[in-house]
Amino acid sequence: MLVKIGIPRALLYYHYFPLWECFWGHLGLEVITSPPTDKSVLDRGVIAAAPETCLPVKVYYGHVLALAKAVDYLFVPRIISAQKGTYICPKFMGLPNMIKHSGYDLPPLISPTLDTNRGKKSWQRAHIQAAQGLGYNKKKALTAWRYANYRLRLYREKLQQKRTPLEFLNHDHSLPRSFTSPTILLLGHPYNLFDEFTNMNLIRQLYQYGYQIITPEMLSPVIIEREATQLPKHLFWSLGRTILGTAFHCLKNSPVVGVIHLTSFGCGPDSLVGELLERRVNKLSNLPFLLLTLDEHTGEGGLITRLEAFLDMIEWRRSS
């Protein structure tokens, strides 16, 4: 029987799923990804997680618990940095510890430390070591890594053709989008943007209201980095840096009609980045700006009211 490894469909899964699924799959493990977030995943996560964490981390717990009984190993990487000189949020660094000590009966965790600051090949080394820990030889692991990396590159290239991870994750190509409709710049962390349960189908709703979107995933990292270096001070939160870089580029170069910043309640970095973003958007443009904060509410009312008022603002301007 194949060894089963579980990958929680949460946090940076949306950025790296081709890498992780292909890496473990190529080695010959059976990769089991947790189902998309639903009410039971959220409810379990909220109960299990430490109370002071943010919504995405709570959701992560829910996905871990959804996999716990079904797999032999759980893949919970310790992501410190994905780009030299920057850091992912500290909660990602402590994630394996938080999960391990949650008090639940969990399969062993596979937690490579992924830190680009420790050298360009840190991610590769850590993945290979993790594979070796499961008894795979180095050569085989390297082949798997190269293949997985290639798949990740393909995925990113496709995203840059104005596609969203939703199309790849749900195998749903029927999203009613149109390339001629007005564009809204939708900024936020990937796990907020593409978890359709916690964000109450925000992207789908925007499509249905007749808009298309640009997200940070659709731009080349080179462009984002070039724009982000224009900040007067080095911003070391990589996700925040991506958001700002994207905003700077799109405000200058794309015919955007409005900006939405989607964030989750209790996000530390966003409390600063969001403020910076709003000020910059107001300075660089006079576009309508909407801050949407997600929390554990499952009622859509608040979100819809704000979204509708925001779209009214856009319509109003376009028609006058």
Added chain:
Amino acid sequence: MQAYLGIDLGSVSTNFLVLGPNSAVLAHHCLRTQGDPITAIKAGLTQLKKQLAPGVIICGAGSTGSGRHLAGVMIGADTVKNEITAHGIAAAHEIPAVQTVLEIGGQDSKIIILRQGMVTDFAMNTVCAAGTGSFLDRQAERLGLSIEHFGQLALESKNPVRIAGRCAVFAESDMIHKQQLGHSMEDISRGLCQALVRNYLNNVAKGKEILAPILFQGGVAANRGIKQAFEEALEQEVIVPKHHAVMGALGAALLAKQTVSRKKKSSFRGFEVSHWNFKVRTKHCNGCSNTCEVVKITAKGQILACWGDRCGRWSADPLVNRLNA
């Protein structure tokens, strides 16, 4: 006489307004929703009918507020609009030059920024209801005062006490403490008004450019203590429009007028809906693990609308779609 009806179904109060030719307000009515919006709408419509002169014909209807969809389905609204846009439109109608709207309702508070008659920015309170009407209601009740009397009392204070307004729970304990120390009711009332205003300006209006003319609307605008506290904090005049409590309904009526002039025909069901027997049933959909709470509204043996589902399985009903269009 042609007239347009606007209904603002809010969490705490339900407001009605009938707008006649030349923007004359022919009738308006406010009542407490008291957790039963259907009864509130029926009762309100009955009241409104009595106020209207014979010969007034409702040519269009609009709904807004957190219960706008329910209200819209019940009356057959021509337009169902969010309360931010509705309030913005009503404010710009009242005073065309308005640049800032402060709105404090039963359970939410918002700020709307307008420039050249267009809404350019807005914000709403998030998880906290500390600065809203229900909080004031509760504190007035605790002090044994009617809500109207409470605002008046604040105006008589010479030395307001400082009350922590950051959180409703702390504000309450702080107030009890100040009472125990023997401060006068006047000073506590005014302190509470200032705390509420401080909280509003720090949380809801955070970072917004508040320019005159400033309109203060919503149920809480009736409270003269709060108005005064706003004027002190902003060092500017704050205007409370005549129909401050029904501005949302006014906005809905104005929007209905606009919509009907475009589509030429109204879907308003008439005042007789106040005699209809509306049934609302909630069911947990078992289609997937989200187990959405689906609400189904029926009247006269017909399903009028469904909502509450995430996937659209129940709500993808043509009637509802027509309504939202």
